[in-house]
Amino acid sequence: MLALGNGLIPFLSWWRKRGAPAPAPTPTDIATAKDVLAGLATEQWRDETVLRSLCDPEPMPLPWRSTERRELADHPEIIAKGTVAFPGLQVHIADMARNFRALRCRRLVILGDPGTGKTTLAVQLMLELLRTRQPEEPVPVMLSATRWNDRVHPRLQDWLAASLAMDYPALCAQSLGPDTPATLVARGEVLPVVDGLDELPEEARVGMLTMLNRSMCDTDQLILTCRTEQFAKSVQEIDDVLTATAVIEPQPMSPAAAADYLRACLPPVPQPVWPLVLEALRTGALPALSQVASTSMGLWLVRATYIAPRVDPAPLLELGRGSAAELHDHLCDQLIPALVNTRRPADGLVRPFRPQHTWTSEQVHRWLTYLSRQLSLSQAHDVAWWYLAGYMSSLPVRMGVATAIGIGIGVAFALGTGQPVAGVSAGLPSALVIMVLIGPWFTESPGHVDFHFRGRLTELLSVLRDMLIVGALGALAAWLMTPSPDMDDKLTAAKEIALVSAIWSGVLGLIGWAERPTITATARSPRSTWQADRTLTVIRIVGGLVVGVAVGGIWLYTKTHSPKAIVGGLLLGLLLGIVVGRHHAWLAYKLTVPRLATKGRLPLRAMAFFDDAHRLGLLRTEGPYYQFRHIELQQHLANGRRVASEKEQRSAH
DSSP, X not given: OHHHHHHHHHHHHHHHHTTSOOOOOOHHHHXXXXXHHHHHHHHHHHHHHHHHTTTSSSOOOOOEEEOSOGGGSOOHHHHSSSSOSOOOOOOOHHHHHHHHHTSSSOEEEEEESTTSSHHHHHHHXXXXXXXXXXXXXXXXXXXXXXXXXXXXXXXXXXXXXXXXXXXXXXXXXXXXXXXXXXXXXXXXXEEEEEEOXXXXXXXHHHHHHHHHHHHOOTTOOEEEEEEHHHHHHHHHHHTOOOTTOEEEEEOOOOHHHHHHHXXXXXXXXXXXXXXXXXXXXXXXXXXXXXXXXXXXXXXXXXXXXXXXXXXXXXXXXXHTTSOHHHHHXXXXXXXXXXXXXXXXXXXXXXXXXXXXXXOOHHHXXXXXXXXXXXXHHHTOOOBOGGGGGGSSOSHXXXXXXXXXXXXXXXXXXXXXXXXXXXXXXXXXXXXXXXXXXXXXXXXXXXEEXXXXXXXXXXXXXXXXXXXXXXXXXXXHXXXXXXXXXXXXXXXXXXXXXXXXXXXXXXXXXXXXXXXXXXXXXXXXXXXXXXXXXXXXXXXXXXXXXXXXXXXXHHHIIXXXXXXXXXXXXHHHHHHHHHHOSSOOHHHHHHHHHHHHHHTTSSOSSHHHHHHXXXXXXXXXXXTTEEEESOHHHHHHHHTHHHHHHHHHHHHHO
């Protein structure tokens, strides 16, 4: 009674207000939401800059300038007011932000070949815009182009609002008002930084460019990164450019600038070989090293593999005079050992930029190579923990699970009826049915539990309605099917079956009401989606056990007078909790990873490895997905066996 009394007043208050329109957000609400979003984005990407050493000791001095390919950009007078948008000077990132703000519509496309620093510049520019943002300016937010689906979100604004709600769940807090992400986007308070247009298929790239031109008004701002060749093909395909958008391309970094940057990264008294390497780089005596170090990717590889681990740079003097491709492969081969050896787990401490578990470089290399080859086979870019279930055939697992469940059902029926034949008759067909039913587990996306009542009372009332209907139908069926002519026996059977049916329907209905797909709801990180689906699985199992206890209790009270009723009910309830529902990604993951681990393809603690690979700087997170931080490393690992065999053939000749 106390609980009902305490909940009655809020319920009546909600009932009076439910028909009223949602209040419009005030300027204070909008400003608060923008500050929250800016803080979250800054925190997220500041960690990324630390992992990638983007600003330590300073940003890489890679020059950028407006493209000279006139077919890729709009008229200069539309882009900027009668001036060249980016004249090509080697400027600081603050000057780059100033040039961006000088654009008429503040739209920018960053082009370049692989490894030239497109994403690096986008991250640096976004952080500088966040650092110097004025209250009236929009908040820059980085998104991966691979997450856009034109069938689900045909407009840029729709996709942007959905991505904000997924990546930054704090914006959905009730204190910020209803539909805050959509409101921010609709009012032009968000600057999308779309990374990796080239990672989309050609048709999708064309669709995105077309969608951008159709959905952006004159006040909408944009930053986009893409490889030059793919962008040129897409522009040619649509026979149009992005309206009022500046297009910039990188210029090769001079050997002197690269040498100065590397010298700034070295300690005051470096190893004796380093002055020789830097002087040879300045004078052009190391053409391969000059070519590799002319891009931000190559410069970072040199720093990560030789400067950070404090190893002897003598191999650079030899390889720097040879082929740039061989030097690049050498640096990629040394990258994983260098990162693993220089970023050891902290003893007893949790640090955001150090792994929490000890892995050998050979293990990390083997597991990442397996992932990279799987991505190459599927032509995908995202590593998702629920994708692992599709990396192996599910048939052996399904057969094992179906056998175990069939045995459980058979035991439950045998205990309930006291007849082993009944258990066999129920277990065998159940195993076959279960084997078919759990097939979709290995392709399902993760889910989460949502117990919010706001706007969902109608669904909850429908669960109660179905519960009453199923209970009534169960009572009617029991009444009609009871062979005894005694009215008391019929009434007892009707009450028993009605109660069991109502509890069964109610638990199933509540599970279905609370279960929501994570990918289209709230996905802050891969770990959060993994934990959310695990929580959903536990709640389903608990709900099934509730049904089992209720059924067993009814049997115990009315018929069997034996603990067998409770045991049978618990077994049936447990099986119910495991099988029901639309999201079994965590169960499929737990069934698949041990098989991958026994074959040496991934560790048994796969999620812990993914998290540590992110802390090492080898993977990055994009919402609920992991991605290789550098596509060049992914391609190198995927092609490692072929490259090694080619080297062996050359050495043999």
